[in-house]
Amino acid sequence: MADPANSPLGRMLLDEITPVVMVIRTDLVEEACQKNNLSLIEMLKPFCAFNNIDVPVRTASDQPYRIQKFKLRLFYASEIRQPNIEVAKERLKQVITNAGEKGISDLCTEPPRIETVLTTTQSELLPSWFPFFNKELVHTVSFSDHEAFDHPVACLLVVSSKDEEPINKFVDLFNTDQLPSLLNDGTMDPKIMKYYLLLHDNQDGMSEKATKILSHMRNTFGSNDCGLMCINSSQDGLVEHQENPWTLDKTESSPGQHLGCFLNDDDMDELKIAMQDLSSKHIIPHMEQKIRFLNQQVSVTRRGFRNQIKNLWWRKGKEDTPDNPNGPMYTFSSIESQIRVLGDYAFMLRDYELALSNYRLLSTDYKLDKSWNRYAGVQEMMGLTYFLLDQSRKDAEYCMENAFNTYLKIGLSGQRNATRCGLWWVEMLKARDQFKEAAAVYLRISGEEPLHSAVMLEQASYCYLFAKPPMLRKYGFHLVLSGDLYKKCDQMKHAIRTYRGALTVFKGTKWSHIRDHVHFHIGKWYAFLGMSDVAVKHIMEVLACGHQSKATQELFLRDFFEIVQKTGKTFEVLKLQLPVIDMPSLKVVFEDHRTYASSEAVSVKESLWRSLEEEMVPSLSAIRSNWLESQPKLALKKYKESNVCVAGEAIKVEIGFKNPLQIPISVASVSLICEHSLRSDETEADANSLTTENQNDDRFRNLDSSGWCSHDNCRECSSEKSSFTVSEVDISLGGGQTLLAQLTVTPQLEGALKIVGVRWKLSGSVAGFCTFATEMVKKKVQKKRGKTKRQMVDNLEFIVIKALPKLEGFIRHMPSAVYEGDLRRLDLVLKNPSEISVKNMKMKISHPRFLIIGNREVMDIEFPACLERKTKSAWSDAHANDTHDDRVFIFPEDALVYGETPFIWPLWLRAATHGNISLYLTLYYEMGDASTVMKYRLLRMHYNLEVLPSLDVSFLLRPSPLQLHEFLLQMDVINRTSSKTFQIQQLSSFGNNWEISLLQPLDAIFPSELLLAGQALSCFFKLKNARKSAITEVEDSVVGPSEGSDVSLRRGCNEPLFDIYRPPLVGFHHYERMDQGTSNQENPNTVDLILISLQSRSEGNPEQRDSPNFFSHHSCHCRQDSFFTFTFASTSPIWWLVEGPRTIQHNFSTSFCEIKLKMTIHNSSNEVSSIRIDTSDSTSSSNATTSVPSGNEEGWHDLSVLNDVKATSVVKSASQECISPFIWSGASSTQIKLEPTSTTEIPLQICVFSPGTYDLSNYVLHWTLLPSDDQGAGTRQSSGTCQGHPYYLTVLQSS
Amino acid sequence: MASTACFMIVSRNDIPIYEAEVGAAVKKEDAAQQHQFILHAALDIVQDLAWTTSAMFLKAIDRFNDLVVSVYVTAVIHTRLMLLHDSRNDDGIKSFFQEVHELYIKILLNPLYLPGSRITSSHFDTKVRALARKYL
Structure with missing residues (x-):
């Protein structure tokens, strides 16, 4: 550290602890001085500080040294007393208030960034009034009775030359009555050095009279102690001082006053010399002399071993005295006071060693005295x-702390002394760069007085800032604490200033409560000062305070609106946080060539539509060539890159508004901000768009910088209203609610449209707006990492093209939920509001299994009556194919849609399976007017359908044991609904191959006709293969379904059957077959069964009563039918039947019984097949001939013969029950070859040895198809093994 | 149980990721922000102190009036568990910190938790409060 005397504390001490000169003057003296607008002391003050006085001094031990800097403090006698506390307080308050007024200009500016704060120097950052304030604070404890450096060293008696009898005046002035009480009551030594000064006002005439008086004075008071001073030499009072020495001290003077206007340079020199004389020739020698004298006295009484012992003993004796907080009273003549005076004088004359030794001596005394x-x-x-000696830092600090604590211990009276001590201590620490400790001391100084505490806290905060490394958070915290105290004392400007400082630290902090507190309070205070703009800006920061309690949120919001209302205007606020805009939810829906019938259709993935439309939409190159043809100049690229929308068609923007608060807020007039620029000519387009964009940018830069804009902005938009219209929405958000607002903008003219942002009005007073542009940039950055897929959608710039026809379409009476199997007719309604017609309409449906397109003829026919069989309609493959294979439906050429009349086309809906299904329809159409930019458009429709389970139908098919070409069909129907009743109508088999007939009469199995909810039904049918006859009698039988392919399940059989070969039934059946995966349609062994039922709805609409004469008592507009495509469990083409007797009587006593059986084998396939029959006996070991490869060997090795397990177990059990088994006689293995569709018979024989019942199923049929040359092996099964059918034979013992 | 206690976890970039008032005292409206201020300011001290010692538990590093700040600095990612308290139960506070540290590690082990993001687990919250009742 450099010279401690040059540190701030050193300078302060040299300033403060200097000899005091008591000034006593007459009224005329004061009068003369007041001509210069100065008092006597004020006039002399600038000349009392000497920077280079160069006076030789000797220490008490005769060591010579020189004093360079010296200062005198002048006080009027009346001022030498302890200052009044209340007055001092008021004065301090005044200082702070004044300082606050000065700083107001800064308050409006933005708080500096923290980086700049850190780099600025201390002197720049610290408010300049701090030292001043501290000085004033120190002065509040001057002239205390326990310290000696405020004791006047000399007395300056000033008398004017105009005074009558000046000599007497001098004597009168130093009258004990007028002396300060401190001198009279014995605290201070009243015998002080006196200096007599005669003041002469040159305006009053020549100085002869004055010199006369002076000589008289010299005679009376001694020649050395007298002096003459002439002032006011300037006559006109217009002296302008280059560097006015008085302005520094007299700050409160009004600018009109000329300080020292009558004092010319001579006067000033004279003043200077007089004061220098006083200090160097009188005061310093006097002090020196006194030091010597006192030192000697102290040495005699106190120094030396003997004196110390004596002193100690003497003080011990005084221990019994009552404990007085101030200790015993010491008069100036007591030895303790003398030592103190000695120490202070030595201190003032910079003889620190001497001072220290005396202080040390004294401190032990006072401690023992408990003073x-x-x-x-x-x-x-x-x-x-210690500090000034720069010796022991520790000692210095220890002493300061000790002093500070001791002062505090005394109580209230020591408080202010403690403050002074603390301030010096702080300065000491600061001088040594111990800022952290200094701050701690400041905190300790801040006592009861809130205003003082505020200043101390603020100073402490700066200490934290200057600490190395800077402790910014502490800085901020203490500024906030100080601000709160300032606020308490109504020092609003100071409060704001401190909070502004804190903002530099807390800006953008994630500590939510801190941020809210700072912004809210500073905002409120700004509002208090009437600076609403800044106030609103700050309070806005805290609006989205979801983490706060409800009461706090209400408080914030209420204050915010109050402030806004006070301003009386509508604010436009960029980035208003209430409500929070959910940027990711931003969704732009616009229609170029893709148009949507409903909002659900929009949300469907683009790829799904693309795949659906693939076949309909002309390929890209084709479009391009078309465009080039029609408008060769067109900048294709531009259209490709930016979004295209059509004039007059709304662009929908969906954006989420979120209320972060717990209290409801109302948001009104939510609308989009858009910009439209006209492009009359394509060639100019580039330039045009460029300029408009630039303008936009400028405008936004303005907004960004100011954060505000007046209401004019709205006007701008409304003036543009001709080119587009925007919708306005009012929403009210409950606590914590998020709403999706749907906004639209409809361009009216061609050109370019840009959606800039969204605007809203909060509670009718604050308009917020938010631009999308900045958010988009962020999004794009994110996108770059991922896929750039949806960028097209997110782009908010549009090219508006001329109005085009746009079809609107919907499906009339589209149900939201239907029962499984429901077949109904729906109407597709298309409208074209524009006058331009459209052509080449095509349509495609995603799920033809559910929805197919009907014929126009169906429109007029009543359903379901149209399905009734009137004539025998033919079924042919061609019939099915031509309507259904082509999945793109092309409307007939004459189907033109225009004007108000809706165009209606029938659709058939059939709920194929239960569950939720999404149906997509897309309609392609071309413009009737070829000059448009857009060649074609697409209308996309989307419907969700819920299909409920209704009838659960299952079929079980078994070969009939009696007939080779017959099967038993078991149909199980369960009504799965909870309340619906179904009427089973008919069962039909699809195709010509099969004939169905009921096995039992209908009454027996199905008496009620109706299938109630939850009811199950089982029915048996006989299924006969009609193909054989169809093939053999191909000539004479007319191709058509034989009568037997349908069976009616109604009792009153007068009703006509339904024709399953009519559309839409046949169409749906086609898709159903495709869906159920029976691709091999030609397989003749499969049967497709269709169950048709009606659902009776007695509670139906009355209007349906008069509908078809179908059911007179019920209106059956609703038809229920179920399809079931059945395939045999085994796909074997080989059918066989074992024929023979079932019961035989035989006398086993004579011989065993031989039974002949006949097996009829039919090859139903179109190929030659080779068939081998392996018989196996139940008791394997007994018959060696049955060497079946896959037979049951010991019945144990089940692993290898999995397919036989069941059979063998049956046989085994049978063999165990029947004691005497049977054996297959004859050939154990027979191999035959069978031509296609031919039948052969093989004889079989068994031998039975005892009566019993036998299951003759223990044989295996191996078949292999021998592929013909023209047909590849294909997917058909070419070989297989069949287990024998069960055949039970009972043999009885005949008598 | 301490009458005032504010527990907070501060991530390495000085963002609070968890905060809880665990004191038994009746909540005052402005207490929350005062506690935040004190803890925030105490970070300055932690910053200095954390590198001078190998101990994780730094007891009573800062004070404001009668409120004391104790801090527990985790080793790896320099997360600070801070407790503002008015009781002098050092052992209890130390145990509290250690147990919460364990809980915090469990949170970190969650693969869906991004270190440095806010802890929203309600389970964590209930556990911390239970620990506060037990130790403070």
């Missing part, structure tokens, strides 16, 4: 002396 006040004072001085 804490004085003890603390001495400790304080010791600390300062």
